[in-house]
Amino acid sequence: MKIAFTATGPTWESLVDPRFGRTEYIVLFDEEIDLITVVDNRSVSNEAHGAGTATAQKMYELKPDILITGNGPGDTAAQALKHLKMRIFVDAHDMTLAKAYDAYTKGKLREI
Amino acid sequence: MPSDIHKEIVVLSGKGGTGKTSVTASLAVIAGNSAVVADCDVDAANMHLLLQPDFGQTVEFYSGQLAELDQELCTRCGICADICRFNAIPFHEDQYRISSLDCEGCGYCAQVCPTGAITMKERRSGNLYTSRTKAGSTMVHARLDIAAENSGKLVARVKNDAKAIAKSENKQFIIVDGSPGIGCPVVSSLAGACYVLLVTEPTMSALHDLKRVYAVIKRFRIPAGCLINKYDLNEEKSAEIRQFLKEEQIDHLADIPFDPIFSSAMIEQKTIVEVSLPLKHLMEEIWDRINTRLNTKKEAI
Amino acid sequence: MIIDKPLKIAIASGKGGTGKTLLSTNLASLLSVERKTLLVDLDVEEPNDLLFIHGKTETVIAQYKMIPEWDESKCTLCGICSNVCNYHAVVQLGTYIAVFKELCHSCYACSELCPTQALPMEKHQMGETTIVTSGHLTLIESRLAVGEEQTVPLIHKTHDLVNQQYRDIPVQIFDCPPGTSCPVVAAAKEADFVVLVSEPTPFGLNDLRLAVETIRKIEKPMGVVINRYGIGDDAMERYCEGAQLPVLAKIPFDKQIAEHYSNGQMVYDKHKGLRSSLQQLIAAIHHAL
Numbered sequence: 001m002k003i004a005f006t007a008t009g010p011t012w013e014s015l016v017d018p019r020f021g022r023t024e025y026i027v028l029f030d031e032e033i034d035l036i037t038v039v040d041n042r043s044v045s046n047e048a049h050g051a052g053t054a055t056a057q058k059m060y061e062l063k064p065d066i067l068i069t070g071n072g073p074g075d076t077a078a079q080a081l082k083h084l085k086m087r088i089f090v091d092a093h094d095m096t097l098a099k100a101y102d103a104y105t106k107g108k109l110r111e112i
Numbered sequence: 113m114p115s116d117i118h119k120e121i122v123v124l125s126g127k128g129g130t131g132k133t134s135v136t137a138s139l140a141v142i143a144g145n146s147a148v149v150a151d152c153d154v155d156a157a158n159m160h161l162l163l164q165p166d167f168g169q170t171v172e173f174y175s176g177q178l179a180e181l182d183q184e185l186c187t188r189c190g191i192c193a194d195i196c197r198f199n200a201i202p203f204h205e206d207q208y209r210i211s212s213l214d215c216e217g218c219g220y221c222a223q224v225c226p227t228g229a230i231t232m233k234e235r236r237s238g239n240l241y242t243s244r245t246k247a248g249s250t251m252v253h254a255r256l257d258i259a260a261e262n263s264g265k266l267v268a269r270v271k272n273d274a275k276a277i278a279k280s281e282n283k284q285f286i287i288v289d290g291s292p293g294i295g296c297p298v299v300s301s302l303a304g305a306c307y308v309l310l311v312t313e314p315t316m317s318a319l320h321d322l323k324r325v326y327a328v329i330k331r332f333r334i335p336a337g338c339l340i341n342k343y344d345l346n347e348e349k350s351a352e353i354r355q356f357l358k359e360e361q362i363d364h365l366a367d368i369p370f371d372p373i374f375s376s377a378m379i380e381q382k383t384i385v386e387v388s389l390p391l392k393h394l395m396e397e398i399w400d401r402i403n404t405r406l407n408t409k410k411e412a413i
Numbered sequence: 414m415i416i417d418k419p420l421k422i423a424i425a426s427g428k429g430g431t432g433k434t435l436l437s438t439n440l441a442s443l444l445s446v447e448r449k450t451l452l453v454d455l456d457v458e459e460p461n462d463l464l465f466i467h468g469k470t471e472t473v474i475a476q477y478k479m480i481p482e483w484d485e486s487k488c489t490l491c492g493i494c495s496n497v498c499n500y501h502a503v504v505q506l507g508t509y510i511a512v513f514k515e516l517c518h519s520c521y522a523c524s525e526l527c528p529t530q531a532l533p534m535e536k537h538q539m540g541e542t543t544i545v546t547s548g549h550l551t552l553i554e555s556r557l558a559v560g561e562e563q564t565v566p567l568i569h570k571t572h573d574l575v576n577q578q579y580r581d582i583p584v585q586i587f588d589c590p591p592g593t594s595c596p597v598v599a600a601a602k603e604a605d606f607v608v609l610v611s612e613p614t615p616f617g618l619n620d621l622r623l624a625v626e627t628i629r630k631i632e633k634p635m636g637v638v639i640n641r642y643g644i645g646d647d648a649m650e651r652y653c654e655g656a657q658l659p660v661l662a663k664i665p666f667d668k669q670i671a672e673h674y675s676n677g678q679m680v681y682d683k684h685k686g687l688r689s690s691l692q693q694l695i696a697a698i699h700h701a702l
Contacts, residue, residue, distance in 0.1 A: 018333065022303050050501035051303075053513055060506040071333060080504075080511040093333075127459060128591050129430010133616070155592040156427045156620040177499060197520050213598060213631070218520030219499045232499075258626045262594040264562075292429050292591065293458035296515075296562035316677035317434060317461040324459060327559045345668070346675040375644045378615045 003029045003104070004064035005097050010038040012098040018070025020077060021051030027097060028062055037062075052077040060084055068092050068100050072112055088112050118278040119406050122152075122305040124290040124298065124329070125312060126321030131341040132311040134374055136289040137162040137383045138395045139309075141247045147285035149245060150274035151253035152267045152301045154238065159289050162383050165243030165251045173240045173254065175265040177217035177232040179210045185229035192221035192230060213259060238266050242273065250277050264296035271303065294328050302332055306406055309398075310338040310362070314349035319356065326360060335405060337363035339398065342370040363405065365398050419451075421585045422698065423604035425628070427620025429591035431610045432640035432664070435674055436691075437588035438465040439681040443691050444584055445550035451582040453575060454554040455600040456590040457540060457567045463554045464677045468547025474574070476555065477536040478566045480517050481524045483510045487531035494523035494532055503532070515562045540567045542574060551582060564590065568599040576603075593620075593627040601628065606698055607635040608661060613645035618652060625656065636661040636701055638694060661697040662690045 006023035008015045017023040026039040039062065044054045056077040059067065064086060067073075072090040073081065081088060089109040092100040103109050121139070125132040137159050140149045151159040179200070181192075186208060193201040193208060200214035201221065210230075222230040237260040245251045252274040254266050271288065278286050288305070291297035302308070308329055312318045322338075329336060338357050343350040350367065357364045368391070377387045385392040424437045433456075441452035454462040481494070481503060488510060495505040502516035503523045514537055524532045539561045545552040555571040557564055568590075575585065589600035601607050607628045611621040621637065628635050637653050642663040653660050664670070670687055673680040681688045 019303075050513070050516060053501045053504050053511065053516075056511060057504065057506060060509075071331075076511055076513045080506050080509050083509040084506065127430060127461075128428060155594045156623050158428070158616045158619060161615050161619060195521070195525070216518050216520070217499060218518055218522055219497065220520050220522035220525075223497055223522060223526060256594055258593055258623065259598045259630050260594055262592070262596075294559060295458050295557070295564060299562065313675075315671075315675035316464050317459075317674075320461060320464060321459040324559060345671055349675055372644065375614050379646055381615070 001031045001066060002064040003031065003066045003068060003101070004059065004062060005029070005100060006069040007097055013096050016068065016070055016092040016095050016097060016100050018093050020069055020071065020073035021055050023055065023069070026055075026058060026062065028064060029101070056080045059086065066104070068104055068109065078112065118275070118284055118286055119306045120286040120288065120304055121307045121309060121402060122288040122290045122301055123309045123311060124301065124325055125292060125310065126294070126325035127312070127318045128292045130311045130313045130318055131374060133158045133289055134162070134378070134384055135309070135311050135339060135341070135395075136287060138385045138391075139399055140245065140249065140287050141383050141385050142395055142399050143249070143285055143287060145248045146283060147249055147287050148274045148278045148281070148283050149249055149251040150270050150286060150288045151251065152270050152297070153289050153291050154254045154256045154266050154270065154297070155262050155291070157253055157255060159251070160253055161381060162378065163245040163247065163251060164381065165241065165245050165253065167241050167243050169242040171240045172236055173238045173266055173269060174234045175237040175263060176235045176261060177219060178212055178235040179215050179217070179219070179221055180231050180233050181208060181210050182229045182231070183207060185227045187227055189226060191224050191226065195220055195224055216261075237261065240266070240269060240273070242277070250281065252277065262297050264300035267291060267297045267300035268303070271300065275304070294324050298325065298328060302329065302334065305332070305334050307402055308334050308336040309365070309402065310336060311341055312338060312353060313342045314340060314346040314353060316349065319349065319353055322353070323356065326362070335363075337365040337402060337405065339365050340367045343367035344369045363401070365401055366394060368394065419580060419583050419585050421587060421604045423587040423589050423601040423607045424610060425589040425597055425601055425607055425624060426591055426610045427593050427622070427624035428611065428617055431612045431617060433588055433591070433610050434461045434465070435670075435680065436608070436610050436638060436640070437586055438462050439679060439687060440691055440694065441550060441586045442466070442679055443681050443688070444695070445548055448584060449549045449582045450551070451575070451579055451585040452550060452552045452588065453571060453585065454552070454588045455568050455571060456588055457555045457557040457564050458590065460554050460556050462552060462588055463543065463545065465679060466545060466547055466550065466552045468545045468550070468552065471544040471546055474542045474544070475538050476540045476542055476567055476570050478539045479519045479521070479534040480514050480537040481512055481532040482535045483512055484531045484533060487529045489529055489531075491528065494527055497522045497526055515560070518563070519566065542571060551579065553579070564596045565599045568596060572603055593623040597627055598631055601633065602631060604633055606702060607633045608638055608694070608698070609635055610638045610640055611649065612641045613639055613647070613649040617645070618649050621649065622652070625658065634701060636697060638662045638664065640664045641666040659697065659701060662694040664690045
């Protein structure tokens with residue numbers, strides 16, 4: 001499975017970014033080949049509007065199966081992602097990506 | 113909390129006139145060179161009157177588009193006026209003209225014009241400034257053009273420039289004077305905030321507006337604290353506000369008594385902490401409390 | 414008596430908190446003692462007039478803006494909608510068309526240019542308008558829903574309502590949003606006269622200059638009311654003189670006025686000073702027109 005995290009930094013020890021649209025980084029973890037890819041999303045943070053749109057577009061290009069985040073995307077982006085067959089898990093606030101992944105595998109995160 | 117590089121404190125009020133800008137400027141003076149200041153109240157900005165920025169760098173800001181009609185190519189078919197939902201293409205003295213006040217830059221007219229007489233141009237909407245303040249800190253501020261659309265884009269630009277400066281100059285804090293209301297400029301002001309300081313006053317209107325703006329803040333799950341300014345003008349209302357703060361678990365940071373020094377300091381182009389020792393101590397205390405709150409959250413991780 | 418056109422007075426200011434609501438509500442109430450008067454609260458993000466007017470709620474009207482809704486069954490994924498939208502409100506994500514409602518300006522371009530009518534425009538509630546009556550006074554308050562970002566569509570809708578259903582009310586006061594950007598322009602556009610309320614402090618003066626520029630852009634006659642007269646200096650009066658702006662009234666700073674206001678009470682019926690300032694204002698507007 002491919003798992004995307006909204007993150008404040010590019011490593012497993014970075015914290016989950018609670019925001020979706022204005023997340024600083026998107027970290028993509030491919031479970032099968034144990035590889036991390038980091039996408040710098042900081043230019044999108046510059047957008048007053050369309051941050052959700054732009055980030056949703058990036059998600060569409062990356063095509064993860066799972067998204068792990070904090071607050072969760074707004075309704076429109078969430079619907080778009082679900083249409084693209086992504087599952088969204090929230091409430092990973094204040095966790096490192098490592099802890100968030102662990103919580104997800106143990107079923108401790110909430111799916112929306 | 114999004115970034116551990118710097119801490120962003122946004123000051124909001126909902127209602128205008130509660131003392132938000134005076135308080136923000138005071139915190140900026142107290143924080144001195146440890147902070148970058150961002151004046152996101154771009155529609156009738158005021159902080160520059162207190163912090164004496166030098167307007168060192170000016171950049172034009174463009175946001176959205178404006179339709180432009182070339183009369184030479186126009187055949188007066190009127191299709192553009194028919195489809196324009198904003199009544200922005202009046203017919204007057206034998207010509208169709210674009211009304212810049214009404215045009216919202218959607219581009220529909222440009223799409224349908226059969227002769228290509230309408231083109232969309234980038235629209236100038238204001239000026240962006242980077243300055244040095246009298247407190248020695250860098251300040252990013254802006255002026256929205258008269259009658260321009262305040263979509264929040266200029267606010268976002270001010271914030272982002274401030275963030276970039278905080279990073280490159282290694283500053284600990286960003287202090288943001290937020291926008292009034294509940295619309296997109298406020299949402300833009302809030303993006304990335306670690307703490308929201310609410311400045312209010314004991315009037316029915318202010319409490320009403322405070323609740324509305326808090327409904328917006330709540331969605332972002334940002335810790336918040338509140339200052340009741342001019343609290344002694346109505347002790348009953350102040351108590352009502354404190355009750356609301358308790359219910360919503362908003363830190364009650366301080367009560368400031370009504371003091372004509374807010375206005376007299378302004379006239380001297382000074383912040384209250386430069387002219388009143390008791391207010392200086394109070395603001396320092398508030399700054400400390402906000403810092404403690406921010407550090408506590410960090411340790412909890 | 415035949416009324417050909419109602420008199421529309423907009424109450425605006427550059428800076429927030431200078432006394433627009435105090436002035437609008439008290440002026441409208443005083444006028445309504447003798448004639449049918451309309452008060453319209455166009456500060457749709459933070460409407461406050463209703464806190465002060467106690468009357469009978471006649472009706473609450475839901476206010477809608479039109480937003481495109483994606484009809485997947487008709488869509489050929491040609492992408493024209495995404496290309497024509499200038500606001501990134503309609504975006505094609507592979508096989509999905511996402512519509513970001515808050516960003517939409519209701520221009521209808523995507524909907525009308527779609528070759529298969531796959532984006533019909535549907536109603537989306539952006540707020541509501543409440544009608545309250547109290548004696549001869551009718552209050553119309555428009556309130557933007559929390560989460561909505563654009564104020565101008567709701568302000569326009571409210572003007573439409575007033576022009577369609579309340580033309581028989583001879584005097585109409587419009588309480589405008591603070592600031593100098595497009596919501597103020599939208600609110601004051603229909604006015605015959607604009608009253609700018611400010612306070613004699615550096616912030617007040619700074620913002621008054623900007624507000625004057627805004628109203629000049631829409632070419633409306635205007636005058637200034639100086640509220641909390643006495644708390645600052647005389648720079649504002651000197652500015653008004655220099656700019657040839659009539660000072661219509663001066664409301665002195667008075668803790669009693671502040672106290673009544675803070676409790677959500679009408680002031681003109683309890684405070685002689687304010688009452689006479691308002692009467693001065695009414696006379697001055699008559700004179701100016």
